[in-house]
Amino acid sequence: MTTVIAVDLGGTNLRAAxxxxxxxxxxxxxxPTPTTGPSGEVITAAIVARVETLLTLPEGKDALAIGVASAGPLDLGRGCVINSPNIAFPLVEIVEPLRERFGLPVFLINDARAGVLGERWAGAARGSDNVVYVTLSTGIGGGAVVNGSLLLGKDGNAGEIGHIPVDTRYSLVCGCGFAGHWEAYASAKNIPGFFAAWREAADLRRVGFDASSTRAIFEAAKEEDVxxxxxxxxxxxxNARGVSAVIVAYNPEIIVFDGPLARYHGDIVIRYMEPFIDRYLTLPRLAVSSLDGKAPLFGAAVYALEAL
Structure with missing residues (x-):
């Protein structure tokens, strides 16, 4: 039995397993992922602390590698996170600090790319060779496996689907600085901003719920607030514009949705999205992850195991 350390660095939480x-x-x-401090070294230090704890466990003493899944963009050549719109620091060094501290091989991959590997290994996409993973979280990310091969791109950033342009009416500005991106409208962080723009355009003066809360907006929908x-x-x-682009780009047999929005509100997200998805290609199966937010951890682990 081979054992590895898996790390998932997100904009909100830092997980290790x-x-x-x-x-x-x-x-x-x-x-929680650190958001204050002089530099990205505070995040690196938090990762080191989590790994140290796991390696001291009886089961951890024989770990052979460390796999790290992180919000992007990444620079795989330097082994770091650069200018991520959802992480508080412009540079977070990953690979070299961990390798030097623990003397283990370290493998870095984008968290959404890890997510699609995790779903194929342990989740809803087991047995599928054409899969797209979509995370609806602080941001929106994606990962694709096509004919059994993971798509990475030149720097490991293939699949940044949250930055697919989906709108020109409201032209909401994304965290990356550009307007009209899917993430600027439909991520857990940005839905209240989209609601505010939509509400203003519709000239709605009275709203019977907390419109500054994504959770409250979805709960009101479940209670059939008009x-x-x-x-x-x-x-x-x-959402359908983003998913339609994903379908024609990757031609998947299944799309797995993850992230807090999908886990808590996946039924209503899919119900209101599906009728608007283009049918130019066959509609793939739409599923919600059953891995309780751990798909990137599983993916970071299997990425390291396969690299070994």
Missing amino acids: LVDSDANILAHEIV VALAFMEALGEV
Whole structure:
């Protein structure tokens, strides 16, 4: 049995786990991702602390490698995160600090690319060779496996689907600085901003829920609030534009949705999105991840295991 350390660095949370080659999580930690400090070294230090804890466990002493899944963009040549719109620092060194500290091989991959590997290894896409993974979280990310091969791109950033242009009416500015991107409308962080722009355009003066909260907007929709349901139509159109682009780009047999929005509200997200998806190609199966947010951890683990 081979054991590795898996790390998932997201904009909101930092997860680390000890994972064996049978896809069992033997130990798991989660802490908030640092957002204050002089530099990205505070995040690197937090990762080091999590790995140290896991390596001191009886099951961790024989770990052979460290796999790190991180929000992007990445510079795989330098082994770091650069200018991520969802991480508080412009540069976070990953590979060299971990390699020097622990003397283990370190393998870095984008978190959404890790997610698609995790779903194929242990989740909803087992047995599928054409898969797209979509995470609806602080941002929106994606990963694609086509004919059994993971798509990485020149710098490991193939699949930045959150930055697909989906709108010119509201021209909301994304965290990356450009306007009209899918992430600027439909990520957990940005849905309230989209609601505010949509509400202003519709001249709606009264709203019976907390419109500054993504959770409250979705809960109101589930309670069949008329305003919230009308907004779900607008959100569904935007999500469908992103998903339609994904389908024609990758021609998947299954799309797996993950992230807090999918895990807590996947039913309503898919219900209001599906009617607007283009049918130029066959509609793939749409599924919600069953891995409880751990798909990138599983993916970081299997990426390291395969590299070994």
